[in-house]
Amino acid sequence: NAGVTQTPKFRVLKTGQSMTLLCAQDMNHEYMYWYRQDPGMGLRLIHYSVGEGTTAKGEVPDGYNVSRLKKQNFLLGLESAAPSQTSVYFCASSYGRDSTDTQYFGPGTRLTVL
Amino acid sequence: GQQVMQIPQYQHVQEGEDFTTYCNSSTTLSNIQWYKQRPGGHPVFLIQLVKSGEVKKQKRLTFQFGEAKKNSSLHITATQTTDVGTYFCARTNAGKSTFGDGTTLTVKP
Numbered sequence: 528n529a530g531v532t533q534t535p536k537f538r539v540l541k542t543g544q545s546m547t548l549l550c551a552q553d554m555n556h557e558y559m560y561w562y563r564q565d566p567g568m569g570l571r572l573i574h575y576s577v578g579e580g581t582t583a584k585g586e587v588p589d590g591y592n593v594s595r596l597k598k599q600n601f602l603l604g605l606e607s608a609a610p611s612q613t614s615v616y617f618c619a620s621s622y623g624r625d626s627t628d629t630q631y632f633g634p635g636t637r638l639t640v641l
Numbered sequence: 642g643q644q645v646m647q648i649p650q651y652q653h654v655q656e657g658e659d660f661t662t663y664c665n666s667s668t669t670l671s672n673i674q675w676y677k678q679r680p681g682g683h684p685v686f687l688i689q690l691v692k693s694g695e696v697k698k699q700k701r702l703t704f705q706f707g708e709a710k711k712n713s714s715l716h717i718t719a720t721q722t723t724d725v726g727t728y729f730c731a732r733t734n735a736g737k738s739t740f741g742d743g744t745t746l747t748v749k750p
Contacts, residue, residue, distance in 0.1 A: 558736050567650075569729055569740040570684065577736050585737065617683055623736060629674065630738065632683040 528553050531633035533618050539639045540608045548603040548636050550618030557623030559601035560585075560630065561593060563614040570617065576601055577623060608640045645673075645732050647741035655749050660717040662744035664730035672733060673706060673713040678743070679726040687715075687728075722748050 531552045540546055550559065557578050562570040572585030576595040590612060592604045601620075605612060616636045621628035646665045654660050664673060672691045676684040688697055690706035690713060697704045703716045717724055727743040 560738070562740075567742075567745075569647075569742040572737060572739070575737060586739075619684075621736075628733065628736075629686040629689060630684075632685070635683050 530554065531618055531620055531631050533616075533633040533636050535636060536634065537637045539641065540605075541641050542609060544608050545604070545606050546608065546638075547605075548616055548618075548638075550601045550603070550620075550633055551599055552620040552631070553599060554620060554622075554631065555598070556620035556631075557598075558621045558628065559595065560619040560621075561591070561601065561603045562617045562619065563587065563612075564617060564635075565614050573603065573616075608638075610640045612638065613640045614638060645670075645730055645739060645741040647730060647744055649744055650742065651745050651747075653747045653749070654720050656722060657719050660720050660724070660746055662715050662728050662730075662746075664713045664715075664741055666711050666732065668711070670706075670710050670713075670732050674731045674733065674738075675704060675713075675715055676729045676731060676740075677726050678729065682726075684729060717746075720746070720748050722750050724748055 534549045560575040561573040571587045574593040576582045579598040582593045594602045618633040619630040621630045674689045675687040678684045694708045695706040701718045705714045727745045729740050729743045731738045731740045
């Protein structure tokens with residue numbers, strides 16, 4: 528099993544450009560998450576999904592959109608990138624059987640917005 | 642929001658010394674999870690505590706959940722250079738997790 532994979536690993540954007548980050552998991556997990564991590568800070572939840580076709584807002588959703596068309600994939604979109612969105616983005620997934628599920632993280636995407 | 646606060650933010654120790662990080666909440670926690678993130682890496686799950694007063698051990702790591710389920714601690718005995726990284730606690734509720742800001746541990750060999 529590959530676990531949780533993320534593409535791309537690195538990306539540099541100019542202000543106003545758009546892009547999509549792809550997260551894939553092969554563990555048949557129901558729940559998937561997108562976090563951002565800024566230097567010296569913890570992980571802040573952007574959006575999450577509790578199942579195929581469903582999404583919900585997390586702590587810092589503004590400027591981002593997500594889609595979960597297939598159970599194994601969770602896409603994070605930036606429609607018009609801003610320098611404040613420079614961060615490391617982590618995707619995670621969990622079984623979703625109960626509220627105490629552990630999360631499995633992907634390797635992260637380092638995004639720089641100039 | 643329902644935050645979890647971690648202290649200290651940074652800890653520098655000499656190899657062989659002990660290390661403790663604390664996680665506190667103003668509200669009762671249904672559970673607490675601990676993750677470790679190596680420099681340049683991604684968070685990796687360490688353990689989950691659910692019961693009041695629970696204590697779990699993993700080799701040199703000891704995890705505790707407070708009697709009131711409002712705080713937790715991670716203690717490392719005799720640190721090694723392989724222990725370096727940032728340790729996060731997290732609370733989960735209905736599929737959503739809230740992470741503390743983490744404690745970054747550096748170990749001098």
